[in-house]
Amino acid sequence: MPSLWSTSDWTQRLAELQAPVGDLKEVPLRRDVRSLGMLLxxxxxxxxxxxxxxAVETLRKIAIARREEDSAGEAEAARDHLQQALVQVGTLDLATAYQLARAFGFYFELINLAETNHRKRRRLASILKADAAPQRGSLRGTLRRLKSAGLDADAAMKQLSRICITPVFTAHPTEVARRSVMFKRRRISDLLEKLDRVPLPEATLEGLERDILAEITALWQTDDVRSARPTVRDEIRMALDYYEQSLFDTLPVLYEEVAGALADEYGLHRDLADLPQLVSFGSWIGGDRDGNPFVTPAATKEALGMAQNLLFAHYRRRLQVVFEQLGSSTQQVAISSELSTRIDEYLDEMRHAGNPSLENRFPFELVRLTVACMMIRLGGVPQSAVSMAIGGLKPYQHASEFVDDLAILRRSLIRNKGHRLSSMLVDPLLMEARTYGLHLQTLDIRQHARVHAVAIKELSAWQAPVAGQPLGVPPALTPQTQEVLDTFRAIAALKKEYTPEAIRIYVISGATSAEDVLQVVWLARMGGVRVEAVDSKGDGDPGLMPVPLFESIEDLQNAPAICRELWSSEAYKPLLDSWGRKQEVMLGYSDSNKDGGMIASTWEIYKAHRAVHTVARECGITLRLFHGRGGTVGRGGGPTHRAIFAQPMNSFEGELRITEQGEVLNWKYSDVVLAERNMELMIAASLDAVVRPDALLAEEGNAHLTGVLKSEWENTLDTLSATSYDFYRAHIVNDPEVFTYFEQATPVSELEHARIGSRPARRSDAQAKRSMADLRAIPWVFGWMQSRHLVPAWFGVGHALSQFAQTEGGLEQMRTMARDFPLFLDIVRNVEMALAKADFGIARLYASLVQDEALRDRVYTMLHAEFCLTKQMILAITGQSSLLEKNKVLERSIRLRNPYVDPMSLIQVELMRRKREGDETEELNRAITATINGISAGLRNTG
Known part of the structure; x- marks a missing residue:
């Protein structure tokens, strides 16, 4: 039989791949989805x-029919289809239920791969036409607006030099993917990409299809549910995989795009090595201790060691290529005097070490000799026809040493007619060395403020701290306090063993006062950590900066006063001076949303952001904000470009750090095309937010979404925030029946059995408690997401918008804000997306698990009423007749996914019901976890 991807018209196939707009560009995606479904x-x-x-086909067809009837307004017919599906699910034995959950989950694994491949396809199509308008969010588009706003080349370059974005990878307690499954995804993705290399012979198409079929078979035969929780080491390894998978190859591509954009828009021609550093990387995995007892000093050391080993192996691979391709001979071309001097230094060092093996190995190929020395300092040796002994040169101690060697080599090539060689081989590596250093990524340490307070209290009870005098350690400490001291001792040791730049940030969760920061300074010094920076021509210790994390609504409101007190403290000023009067502050999205709802959280973060920047300017501080965003809307998720652009005007210096949760890493960084696009979006949005070209263009009436916040809009948001906050607190936080409903009507209790992440769902000191206050924000969002309620993403929004719409001109005011103010547009679009993913018909089935019928009906009715009101108000503000009417790509994706998610929800409810009735077995928990995986894949979120 011919392949499912066969065609008799390759011209048409090529037209589909290149189509800029219209239905034609969606044909390849539909073909991939259909074909993958048939193969599954x-x-x-x-x-x-x-x-x-x-059974899969029957459930699928019933779910589709139910959705179609519901869309047509045939509520009774839709209920009949739902009842029919429930009857079928209710008769399933456990083994079949597990198989069905896996089948639907695997369907979404494949559909997600098809959609990801289509994103890559559309990205490539967008750059094929040189005269096409820049893709939305691209750096070219931003530079074009800068030019239109009157910035010349020097000004544009100066502004770009201010930008540095740092994605910070974090493990995720609800990350579902196993590493072995991720490898199989990757292989299928590669095969799908090969199908786009048209034209292809029929035999090749058939071969690719056979390979995809084999990979799907392998995927099916692989355990999708873990038999044991992942260890911290597993999580470290999974995140590091993305460097080998895409990031190492992405960075040169990203900077090539930057160089091309500058050349096209401004006529600036820059080598990669002459561009400013625009990206760095960070991680919490192996350093985040808050609530995770498995993150120990040994785990932190392992995180640093694994990262450095990976990086050095990468550097050696890059240098091996340079070694093989740069055979420049001094009999043909000269080298610079500084390179000659550096070579002499290396040869002298090797002679003194008794290892002159390279002395006569490269008598004329001195460039190759230099590269060999660099590889030896990185713990390797060039692969060559003649063996070479390793040793005789001390390892690199600081990144600046490696960068200096590369820079000397680059200058020598350029001065001796080797500019092309430098651009091709040395410049990309030099840019990587500046980005990764010798550590690859900074590893942040995090712990909760109350843990520090307990440690301080215990230690103070033994001996009051005396300024400037180190304390001994009491003979017996509680395990928690001992762990705190061990952590700081480990930090001190690891900064010496690896490189001091590897650990430079200590995040303080739950910070509520300046004292919380000063306590970390005291504890760090007790543990032997040098807190202040020591600069020795770029080779010094950057110190350990305590970074307060403001999480709750109250803490966000208090953040400016806390920062002012801290930065005015005589004890803290010397530290600030050592750090170049720089300070980082972290704003938390998850807990503030759980605490006060969507609008209040977003608005309070915005105001805290603005106010802390004001305080920083008054105190002479350069502020860098760290945004603790989650993957879902309820935890600060949503399009990153839009969120960065929505920052307050005049409250952004160009550098920012953003958490990238484990569950979104595959979506953003699994491929070079996707990773490059994601980082370009962040760079472009940051440049946009710094310069605000639209604000300059708006003076001529040519732009919306300028970022300017009018006083009447600020008053409106104050009102909306207060109204939604009061409503959310009254009906969610302060109503104990809602928490009872949440625990019984969602699979949050099943999270512990899912063996999904290394960190517990609750902090260790809250294991025995059962209240909303003690539950982490992540499982809070997870439960509502899985049960299709998605409450954190929209509750309180409808009430607030409705109340304001009833004031004179209120609705028109909000419509204007949705058109002209980035922050309000971000709120509206994120809420709209969450509403489209929610389904209260399915949520009603989860509600049936609540034991108290009166409580169940009251809470469900209250939630459903607010859901309907929110939907009504979002449509009124956006002027749409249906959700996502103006975002056809997302609308189609959700519309096509929902009928396939529904069967997994029905199976999950049935299995949870059996479990609540006492049928709790390992097999049942395994089947429930399979539904969690499937629903997560279908909704593209866990929590």
């Missing part, structure tokens, strides 16, 4: 049997 069906029949395949 073949695997199901073969591996699970015809009965399982038939």
């Amino acid at each position: 069906g073949e695997v199901l029949r073969e591996q699970a049997g015809a009965p399982v395949y038939d």
Whole structure:
């Protein structure tokens, strides 16, 4: 049989791949989805049997019919279809239920790969036409607006030099993907990409299809549910995989795009090595101790060691390429005097060490000799026809040493007619060395303020701290306090063993006062950590900066006063001076949303952001904000470009750090094209937010979304925030029945059995408690997401918008804000997306698990009423007749996914019901976890 991807018209196929707009560009995606679905069906029949395949098809068709009837307004017919599906699910034995959950989950694994491949396809299509308008959010588009706003080349370059974005990778307690599954995803993704290399012979198409079928079979035969929780080491390894998978290859591509954009828009021609550093990387994995007892000093050391080993191996691979391709001979071309001097220094050092093996190995190929020395300092040796002994040169101690060697080599090549060679081989590596240093990524340490307070109290009870005098350690400490001291001792040791730049940030969760920061300084010094920076021509210790994390609504409101007190403290001023009067502050999205709802959280973060910047300017501080965003809307998620652009005007210096949760890493960084696009979006948005070209263009009436906040808009947001906050607190936080409903109507209790992440769902001191206050924000969002309520993303929004719409001119005011003010547009679009993913018909089934019927009906009715009101108000403000009417790509994706998510929700409810009735077995928990995986894949979120 011909391949599912066969065609008789390759010209048409090429037209589809290049189509800029219209339905034609969606044809390849539909073909991939259809073909992958058919291949999965073949695997199901073969591996699970015809009965399982038939059950999948029956449920799928019922779910589609139910959705179609619901869309047509045929509520009774839709309920009949739902009841029909429930009857079928209710008769399933546990083994079949597990197989069905896996089948639907694997369908979404494949659909997600198809959509990801289509994103890559559209990205490539957008750059094929040189005369096409820049893609939305691109750096070219931003530079073009800068030019239109009157900035010349020097000014544009100066502003770009201010930008540095730092994605900070974090592990995720609800990350579902196993590493082995991720590898199989990757192989299928590669095969899908090969199908776009048209034209292809029929035999090649058939071969690719066979390979995809084999990979789907392998995926089906692989455990999708873990038999044990991932260890911290597992999580470290999974995140580091993205460097080998895409990031190492992405960075040169990203900077090539930057160089090309500058050349095209401003006529500036810059080598990669002459561009400013625009990206750095960070991680919490192995350093985040807050609530995770498994993150120990040994885990932190392992995180640093694994990162450095990976990086050095990468550097050696890059240098091996340079070694092989740069055979420049001094008999043909000269080298610079400074390179000659550096070579002499290396040879002298090797002679004194008794290892002159390179002395006569490269008598004329001195460039190659230099590269060999660099590889030896990185713990390797060039692969060559003649063996070479390793040793005789001390390892690099500081990144500046490696960078200096590369820079000397680059200058020598350029001065001796080797500019092309430098651009091709040395410049990309030099840019990487400046980015990664010798540590790859900074590893942040995090712990909760109350843990520090307990440690201080215990230690103070033994001996009051005396300024400037180190304390001994009492003979017996509680395990928690001992762990705090061990952590700081480990930091001191690891900064010496690896490189001091590897650990430079200590995040303080739950910070509520300046004292919380000063306590960390005292504890760090007790542990032997040098807190202040020591600069020795770039080779010094950057110190350990305590970074307060303001999480709750109250803490966000108090943040400016806390920062002012801290930065005015005589004890803290010397530290600030050593750090160049720089300070980082972190704003938390998850807990503020859980605490006060969507609008209040977003607005309070915005105001705290603005106010802390004001205080920083008054105190002579250069502020860098760290945004603790989650993957879901309820935890600060949503499009990153839009969120960065929505920052307050005149409250952004160009540098920012953003958490990238484990569950979104695959979506953003699994491929070079995707990773480059994601980082370009962040760079472009940051440049946009610093310069605000639209604000300059608006003076001529040519731009909306300038970032300017009018006083009447600020008053409106104050009112909306206060109204939504009061409503959210009254009906969610302060109503104990809602928490009871949440625990019984969502699978949050099943999170512990899912073996999904290394960190517990609750902090250790709250294991025995059962209240909303003690629950982490992540499982809070997880439960509502899985049960299709998505409450954190929209509750309180409808009430606030409705109340304001009833004031004179209120609705028109909000429509204007949605058109002209980035922050309000961000709120509206994120809420709209969450509403489209929610389904109260399905949520009603989860509600049936609540034991108290009166409580169930009251809470469900209250939630449903607010959901409907929110939907009504979002449509009124956006002027749409249906959700996502103006975002067809996302609307289509959610519309096509929902009928396939529904069966997994029905199965999950049935299995949870059996568990609540006492049928708790390992097999049942395994099947429930399979539904969690499937629903997460279908909604593209866990929590």
